[in-house]
Amino acid sequence: MTLQSATGPVPAMERGFSARQYLVCLKGILIREGLRFLNQRERFISSLVRPLLWLFVFAAGFRQVLGVSIIPPYKTYVLYEVYITPGLCGMILLFSGMQSSLSMVYDREMGNMRTLLVSPFPRWFLLVSKLLAGVTVSIMQVYAFLAIAWFWGVKPPWTGYLLVLPALFLSGMMLCSLGMLLSSMIKQLENFAGIMNFVIFPMYFASPALYPLWRIQESSPLLHKICLANPFTYAVELIRFALYGQVDWGSLMLVVAFTIAFLGGAILAYDPSIGLLSRKQDTGGNA
Amino acid sequence: MQHVKANDGVSLPAALDVSGVNHSYGQKQVLSDISFSIAPQRFTVLLGLNGAGKTTLFSLISHLYSTRHGTIRIFGHDVGREPGEALRRLGIVFQARTLDLDLSVYQNLSYHASLHGIGRREALSRITSLLAQIDMSDRLYDKARSLSGGQMRRIEIARALLHRPPLLLLDEATVGLDIRSRAEILATIRKLVVTDGISVFWATHLIDEVEETDHVIILDKGRVLADGRVDDVVRSCGASSIRDAFATLTGVASAPAGGASR
Numbered sequence: 001m002t003l004q005s006a007t008g009p010v011p012a013m014e015r016g017f018s019a020r021q022y023l024v025c026l027k028g029i030l031i032r033e034g035l036r037f038l039n040q041r042e043r044f045i046s047s048l049v050r051p052l053l054w055l056f057v058f059a060a061g062f063r064q065v066l067g068v069s070i071i072p073p074y075k076t077y078v079l080y081e082v083y084i085t086p087g088l089c090g091m092i093l094l095f096s097g098m099q100s101s102l103s104m105v106y107d108r109e110m111g112n113m114r115t116l117l118v119s120p121f122p123r124w125f126l127l128v129s130k131l132l133a134g135v136t137v138s139i140m141q142v143y144a145f146l147a148i149a150w151f152w153g154v155k156p157p158w159t160g161y162l163l164v165l166p167a168l169f170l171s172g173m174m175l176c177s178l179g180m181l182l183s184s185m186i187k188q189l190e191n192f193a194g195i196m197n198f199v200i201f202p203m204y205f206a207s208p209a210l211y212p213l214w215r216i217q218e219s220s221p222l223l224h225k226i227c228l229a230n231p232f233t234y235a236v237e238l239i240r241f242a243l244y245g246q247v248d249w250g251s252l253m254l255v256v257a258f259t260i261a262f263l264g265g266a267i268l269a270y271d272p273s274i275g276l277l278s279r280k281q282d283t284g285g286n287a
Numbered sequence: 288m289q290h291v292k293a294n295d296g297v298s299l300p301a302a303l304d305v306s307g308v309n310h311s312y313g314q315k316q317v318l319s320d321i322s323f324s325i326a327p328q329r330f331t332v333l334l335g336l337n338g339a340g341k342t343t344l345f346s347l348i349s350h351l352y353s354t355r356h357g358t359i360r361i362f363g364h365d366v367g368r369e370p371g372e373a374l375r376r377l378g379i380v381f382q383a384r385t386l387d388l389d390l391s392v393y394q395n396l397s398y399h400a401s402l403h404g405i406g407r408r409e410a411l412s413r414i415t416s417l418l419a420q421i422d423m424s425d426r427l428y429d430k431a432r433s434l435s436g437g438q439m440r441r442i443e444i445a446r447a448l449l450h451r452p453p454l455l456l457l458d459e460a461t462v463g464l465d466i467r468s469r470a471e472i473l474a475t476i477r478k479l480v481v482t483d484g485i486s487v488f489w490a491t492h493l494i495d496e497v498e499e500t501d502h503v504i505i506l507d508k509g510r511v512l513a514d515g516r517v518d519d520v521v522r523s524c525g526a527s528s529i530r531d532a533f534a535t536l537t538g539v540a541s542a543p544a545g546g547a548s549r
Contacts, residue, residue: 015372021404028401032390039389111383118349119402120375126402 017121025121026129033133036103047096047141048148051088055149059084071212074244085154086240087209089142089164093172094232096141098200100134101179105186117270124267131180131263135172142168160243167242170255171235177262178231184269203232208240231258300363302327302454302486303348308357310343310509317343318509321357325488325502327453330480332497333490334533335506341490342382344506345458348488349379361454375403378447382458382490386439386446388432392423395431396446403450410449417445421475437468444472448479454486455479461496469496494530503529505536512536 017025037044059081074082107113116126146154146161156164182195206226208216213233217224227233234251241248303325310318318340325331335341346352348359350370358365364372386395393414400410418424421441431439440460447455457476461469473496479485489496497503503520505513513520513536517529526532533539 017371017404020406024401024404024406028398031401032387032394032398035390035394036387111381111385112387114349114351114379114381114383115385115399116402117351118374118377118379120371120373121402121404122371 022121022125025119025125026132029116029126029129030133030136033130033137037137043099044141044144047092047099048145050095051091051145052148054084054088054091055081055152055154071214072241072246079153081149081152082154083212084210085146085149085156086243087207087236088149089145089168089239089243090171090207090209090232090236091204092142092145093138093168093175093235094200094204096138097134097172097175097177097179098182098195099179100130100138100176101183101186101195104130104180104183123271127180127267127270128263131173131176131266134176134179135169138172138176139165139168156243157245159245163245164239164242167238170252170259171238174231174235174255174259174262177259177266180266181262181269184266203230206230207233207236209236231255234258300327301325301360302329302362303488304358304360304363305344305348306358306360308344308347308354308359310340310347310352310355316509318347321506321509321511323504323511323514325454325486327362327486328480328484329502330477330487330489330498331502331504333488333504333506334492334494334497335490336492336537336539339492339506340509341492341506342458345379345381345456345490348456349377350374375450376453378450378452378455380440380443380447380455380457380460382460382462384439384443386431386434386442389430391428391430392418392434392442393427395442396449399446400449405450413449414445417448421445437464437472440464440468440472444475452485454488456488456490458490459492460489461491461493494533497529505533507537 059079062080104113107116116130117123119126143161178199182199186195206223207230208227209232213224213227216227231254234254237248238251238255241251301324305324306322308318308321309316321340321344333341333344343352347354348361348366350366350373354367358367359373360366361373362376364376366373387398390398396414396417397407397410400413405413414427415424418427421444423438423441423445426434426438431442434442444457444460447457455476460476461472464472476487476489477498480487491497497517499517501517502515503513503517504511505520513524513532515523521527521529521532524532524535526535
């Protein structure tokens with residue numbers, strides 16, 4: 001075996017990177033995330049089975065029990081399946097965001113994360129690129145779910161499918177950022193079960209994904225307050241309104257604010273000069 | 288900034304300049320006042336037992352951890368202040384396997400190329416060339432999972448060279464490989480120094496990987512015990528070989544054949 005450094009003598013190095021090189025890096029990270037997703041077909045199927053079970057089984061069963069009155073953005077009474085569909089879209093984003101964080105913990109344990117973190121591109125750019133890749137994969141899952149839901153009678157206006165895209169993107173960014181922030185705090189893959197029990201399920205159930213906020217307020221004012229403090233509440237409402245061609249400005253502003261906060265936290269956490277990783281010495285190898 | 292003479296006599300900034308570096312995990316001090324320089328176009332061995340602090344030092348050099356005390360410069364670029372400039376001059380082979388097993392060899396390598404801003408066409412050309420040199424052209428589209436340990440290591444070395452770094456760091460690169468693969472990889476890396484003028488920093492606990500003409504840095508319990516040409520280190524210890532010198536310096540009984548480990 002003989003090697004040269006990609007053939008030829010060591011060239012003089014340029015300083016910095018051009019915009020094109022940033023795009024090349026972003027594209028590389030997007031492609032890698034997409035390939036990983038394609039290589040894990042069971043991940044795609046399970047990401048669809050979960051919301052579809054809720055739609056086909058839970059919603060069908062509770063249709064007669066849980067009536068939904070006319071509330072914005074709906075102009076008429078809607079079936080329970082129709083009501084919970086935006087929440088299920090949010091559920092896909094929530095699980096996918098957390099799964100993306102799981103993959104970062106896995107990458108750290110397996111050492112793959114190191115190849116990303118030793119790239120000469122700025123750390124914030126690498127993390128945002130990874131985030132965008134995770135969100136892109138999540139959005140594809142949501143559209144696959146919406147396509148199946150259409151055959152089940154959940155038929156929002158055609159424009160809704162287009163208008164929901166920015167809402168899905170923003171909500172996905174918020175939830176993936178949260179996942180990334182949490183991943184910096186998880187030392188081992190096994191700890192992910194804790195995230196499932198203490199983050200994902202409470203966020204999902206303490207939100208208007210399954211029942212309107214006014215109903216929650218009637219039954220438990222305390223739970224209503226918890227729902228209002230839950231970022232996932234605003235992601236669900238943003239998606240719900242967008243799916244019917246409207247903008248819920250309050251939810252929009254809060255989702256943007258939460259995204260900035262979670263993303264900023266994740267970037268700080270992964271910054272070796274101030275972050276948690278170097279303190280925990282868990283970037284995936286021996287110390 | 289430390290300047291040193293390269294093999295051809297030209298004065299260049301040190302390939303790697305580590306100055307006054309300390310690091311601790313909580314209360315546990317793992318590196319104490321580490322200072323040394325590596326000349327460009329030289330093969331330098333970081334020799335130490337398991338747990339000496341080699342991997343921590345590599346994590347600091349590669350900016351995985353921040354340097355809280357002291358400075359680390361790669362060809363004059365401070366890793367803490369200019370991480371981008373420092374890291375683009377650095378190729379790294381980690382001790383742990385870092386290939387994505389679900390991706391093909393090509394996908395792994397092109398991912399690395401994109402992390403250095405190298406476009407698809409250029410990346411393909413470099414990948415093809417590198418794989419031809421390591422006799423693995425036929426494995427381009429094979430999953431990394433299907434490769435043997437030695438083949439994976441060769442791919443990781445090719446990956447570390449893909450962006451043409453002038454400094455190559457290898458952390459226990461031959462661990463877990465058979466004798467033949469070890470010898471092949473070591474010979475390949477040594478040849479790179481001569482043919483391409485690359486500076487190599489080779490961390491190992493295996494004494495038989497050290498040669499007379501190498502620059503050796505002996506690290507033990509987070510401290511540099513010796514730093515210089517192998518023959519100088521041996522002479523200054525009054526020893527007959529680097530194995531004896533290592534045993535004298537670290538206070539360990541003479542190491543078994545091949546290994547410095549206790």
